[in-house]
Amino acid sequence: MRLSVTLDLPTDAHAAASLLADPEYVHQKVRASGALEQHVDITGSADDAFTVTTRRALPTDQIPAHLRGFVGTRIDVRQVEAWEAPAPDGSRVGTVVVEIAGAPVRLSGRTALTPTGAGSTTVTYDGELRATVPLFASAIEQAAAGAIRSALEVEQGVAREWIDGRGGGSGDGYGQAPQP
Template identity: 70%
Template sequence: MRLTLSLELATDAHGAARLLADPDFVRETVRAAGATDEQVDVTGEPPQGPFTVTSRRALPADQIPAHVRGFVGNRIDVRQVDAWEAPTPDGSRAGTVVVEIAGAPVRLTGDATIAPAGPAASTVTYDGELKAAIPLFGSAVEQAAAGAIRSALEVIADVARRRLAAAPADEA
């Protein structure tokens, strides 16, 4: 199934990249999404060059519908890799995203972009294909996974809003 989500951030594209490459920000977002355990690695040259953010998190399985919990057990182990290219002069970036749920044949692969949306605004867009390779129940698992991924990305936007509202104007 196709999954497209956009996050509006109250900072320019350069600021959005700084935020997304900040390990403390990523940890805060995975905890806010309900993670009971997390690991975050940032490699590369953020924010001036290309960078990759890898996060692993354990989430309680109660975040997915009861009828598909049997496929994942008591917790969901999620690995997300966002790989960003170097920015263009206006701060735009292209990238890729992969989200995998360990122990379940569920995977999201797609493209990601950071684009200016005004002098102090940007849009981060994720557009990918979500697949659950489970005979008969694949569609139900995809729907459940899509809901969990949407919720996790909405948490990123919420944490970003709080962070950017609290940051001095020269840091946003």
């Protein structure tokens, strides 16, 4: 099934990339998703290409009870976002892969970070979500899509709080440039 989710961030594209490559922010968004355990690895830098790999153990409470037998009491999710170097306006593209260990579910697709106005950026995830379980694939894909959408909505909330806590907008990495 096709899955497309767009996050709106109240900051410019360069600051949004800095946010996405910040280990403290990534740990915070993973915790906010309800992770029971987590691991974060970031290579590269927001000034160039970078890759963010997260692993998190999540409870299966968002998965319908009749499908939990396929995944158990928790799911281990591995997400890799590989971002290319930015264009002069700060926009960039990349790839995203989300795999659920022990479950036959995988999302693979493209990401895009796009400036949408002064102090505003969108991050779009667009890909194919596949489950390879005969008879139940559609139900599992629907459940996984709901869980992924929920996690990304949480991420948008964490990003907005993070940006607001640093002053909002653009300039000093995430927020407004300091006033003299």
